[in-house]
Ligand code: IPD
């Protein structure tokens with residue numbers, strides 16, 4: 001199953017790279033866009049994934065979605081990092097997870113620009129191009145912290161700015177690269193130690209969450225007892241050494 005999903009995502013990744021100057025449309029929210037390529041890649045993924053798990057539902061960024069159910073459901077971000085994609089920044093991803101009972105069981109995230117394919121199946125570890133990956137073991141004071149600015153929600157800007165200030169004082173440094181899916185794979189393979197964002201949607205995080213946990217890391221929604229992939233939420237991913245302090249900071253800056 002995982003191999004079949006990876007094959008579909010590889011095909012969709014090649015297709016994504018064929019769009020050099022896609023049409024851009026505005027969506028609801030502050031600075032929120034969709035391109036012709038997002039729509040086309042999503043449609044391509046629907047076609048490629050449908051035969052892999054017949055009767056599975058599709059829950060995807062560029063469509064109206066029904067409520068998430070316990071049935072097998074593909075949770076898809078056809079292009080995560082759309083703004084990067086529009087501006088030729090070469091840092092965007094495809095994110096695909098298969099959820100069963102509302103929890104991710106299979107995950108594939110692709111960085112087509114680097115030919116990097118991250119895969120995980122629940123209970124079987126996480127891999128980058130077939131090689132096992134693991135989160136870092138850095139202590140909090142040496143942590144490289146990536147964050148997302150929740151750009152579509154102006155009301156959250158103040159929380160993010162406050163938290164960034166705290167992390168800058170207590171940890172090593174900050175990154176903001178513009179694709180939550182790749183922020184999560186960075187934590188999974190130890191390229192960074194902490195990632196947080198005050199509001200992300202299920203398609204941004206479902207695959208990355210499984211990759212982080214299968215790589216030995218922690219994925220939490222600090223305001224909830226357990227992750228809920230049915231609605232937008234605050235998210236935090238970290239290596240186990242960094243989790244507690246990172247969670248304190250994220251929660252304490254939400255006011
Ligand atoms: C966005 C990116 C960005 C994050 C936003 C997401 P999109 O996804 O992951 O890094 O800060 O919150 O919505 O819209 O480019 O698919």
Ligand code: CA
Pocket residue numbers: 061077079080081203204
């Ligand atoms: Ca996204």
